[in-house]
Amino acid sequence: MITISLDVMGGDFGPEVVIPGAAKALERHPDVSFVLFGLKAECEPYLNKFPKLGERSVFHDCELAVSMDEKPSAALRRGRYVSTMWRAIEAVKVGEADVAVSAGNTGALMAMAKFCLRTMAHVERPAIAGIWPTLKGESIVLDIGATIGADAQQLMDFALMGGAMARALFEVDRPTVGLLNVGVEEVKGQEEVKEAGRLIREANLSTIAYHGFVEGDDIGKGTVDVVVTEGFTGNIALKAAEGTARQISQLLREAMSRTLVAKIGYLFAKGAFDRLREKMDPRKVNGGVFLGLNGIVIKSHGGTDAEGFAAAIDVGYDMARNRLNEKIVEDLNTYHARRQPPAGPEAA
Amino acid sequence: MITISLDVMGGDFGPEVVIPGAAKALERHPDVSFVLFGLKAECEPYLNKFPKLGERSVFHDCELAVSMDEKPSAALRRGRYVSTMWRAIEAVKVGEADVAVSAGNTGALMAMAKFCLRTMAHVERPAIAGIWPTLKGESIVLDIGATIGADAQQLMDFALMGGAMARALFEVDRPTVGLLNVGVEEVKGQEEVKEAGRLIREANLSTIAYHGFVEGDDIGKGTVDVVVTEGFTGNIALKAAEGTARQISQLLREAMSRTLVAKIGYLFAKGAFDRLREKMDPRKVNGGVFLGLNGIVIKSHGGTDAEGFAAAIDVGYDMARNRLNEKIVEDLNTYHARRQPPAGPEAA
Structure with missing residues (x-):
């Protein structure tokens, strides 16, 4: 019960x-x-x-x-x-x-x-973990806005907590974890992300499989089960993605109602649209988890x-x-x- | 010439x-x-x-x-x-x-x-400005990855340079400019974004109209002509949005080819799809500008x-x-x- x-x-x-x-x-x-x-x-x-x-x-x-x-x-x-x-x-x-x-x-x-x-x-600090629909199913992204900024040790804690949540939610034994980063090499700064990568790698945990760095477009691909970042970037990435999904759905709706032929097409394709809508339905993945x-x-x-x-x-x-x-x-x-x-x- | x-x-x-x-x-x-x-x-x-x-x-x-x-x-x-x-x-x-x-x-x-x-x-530092398709047309987002981190004065410079680019690209006299931020009030940190807001407001420039803070989903809505942020967040927001667009287009393609009825629907709606694809075509907005x-x-x-x-x-x-x-x-x-x-x- x-x-x-x-x-x-x-x-x-x-x-x-x-x-x-x-x-x-x-x-x-x-x-x-x-x-x-x-x-x-x-x-x-x-x-x-x-x-x-x-x-x-x-x-x-x-x-x-x-x-x-x-x-x-x-x-x-x-x-x-x-x-x-x-x-x-x-x-x-x-x-x-x-x-x-x-x-x-x-x-x-x-x-x-x-x-x-x-x-x-x-x-030291709690995080909010979100569930993100991906091409492979769902991934966990944290922190999506509990606090701003995170040092290497806090990112390490997020990786641990996100890994535990993935085991609870996806029923995998050893979820993959990636640190969100930019792809450009030799860019100065974000030392805490590099340092967090070192910490996670050296901890060599049996509960998570560390994948390395991932980029913004890896989230939707479902490259890893858990994407770790600090709250400012995580919140903005989540909202930018939500905004893009809404934008496309609005443009699609407009395009589908513009001509009679398109409207007929919509009727035939309605089942397919419904399936897509269900897959991307933000209501289905509603729920930020405080960790x-x-x-x-x-x-x-x-x-x-x-x-x-x-x-x-x-x-x-x-x-x-x-x-x-x-x-x-x-x-x-x-x-x-x-x-x-x-x-x-x-x-x- | x-x-x-x-x-x-x-x-x-x-x-x-x-x-x-x-x-x-x-x-x-x-x-x-x-x-x-x-x-x-x-x-x-x-x-x-x-x-x-x-x-x-x-x-x-x-x-x-x-x-x-x-x-x-x-x-x-x-x-x-x-x-x-x-x-x-x-x-x-x-x-x-x-x-x-x-x-x-x-x-x-x-x-x-x-x-x-x-x-x-x-x-002090150059920026890369990207052109982002929005519901209203196009917006400029910078920095999308030239450097990581930016202090208030650098964000102010980005606002100035992005404003000049908007005047060159969109032929508006006084483009609107927003600073990318998270919506949660009283969140600690990102002092540089708040300070940049103060700098831009006080500068009271005739070349840009400062809108205030915008959130991740405001980019796709086209809330402002120019979205200012530092390169780490900008790069990740851009790639997260690109990833989402690709994800939806792949799911849509799969849904449209699954049943005969859906395929027929696709044929009728093809014109509408083509129009949508053209609107969201990443090739059309290809070109990061070094500023x-x-x-x-x-x-x-x-x-x-x-x-x-x-x-x-x-x-x-x-x-x-x-x-x-x-x-x-x-x-x-x-x-x-x-x-x-x-x-x-x-x-x-």
């Missing part, structure tokens, strides 16, 4: 999307129960529509909801202990839930998750629909069922135990 | 692509003449096929060609003064040509261009075909005809004159 806590007020639509999304996820995972944190008056009309979900849920009425444009520091000040977002995270901390899912504002969610759950031992905290938190896109929110719950379900955080702790301990020999009497 | 010097041996295919590409460009621009730098024995068979090009060209037989995988430092050592790449650039320096175009290796081309042409006064040097150098994709190489020549033609470098010098001088009051007797 997996218990998932939900910030029902999070996202652009709150309970209107979160509750139907949870109902959908419940159909797919009969072994799930929910702990719901919301504002009762706003949630009840939606809850009444899904009696099965009601049977598998405990509802907690909260004092307030964090808004989508609230600054993280303000959200933390106002919403700590009492907001739907905070309490969904807290449920993971106290063991009432295995994983928390929120479509609320990313900055506030990360600030609260860090404050409430704290970072794991050996981890490096003492508890699993999943960030859903704020503007998603019920199907997308259900996909974020799916990600949380997989992460909890495959014991993501235990895997990460294990990997980190193995790595650091070898790295730092236990303290003992000094050699005379 | 515009004179363009070509490194005929550059790129994956050398004269096989460069010479037919030049012939295509000549058809479009009857006021162009060429100075060709190549290895005679390898070029002659192709030159013989395009007598009209021969009439409008001067051919210089050179000693050697830089290879595509040669390290920049090695290429510079071996190829300085004598290679086709060097001599194409040198033709710009000595005034024999208005612009040089090469499909040769980027690192070597930049190293030679810097060594031969030197950076402009007031410019900040005392001479214009255009980098064509190494793997492009004759059509793509002709497009790179088109970019060079536009830049030379619209006096790109004079515009940049003018803008830099105006900015720096206001910034640093001319030296004079100190007030007593």
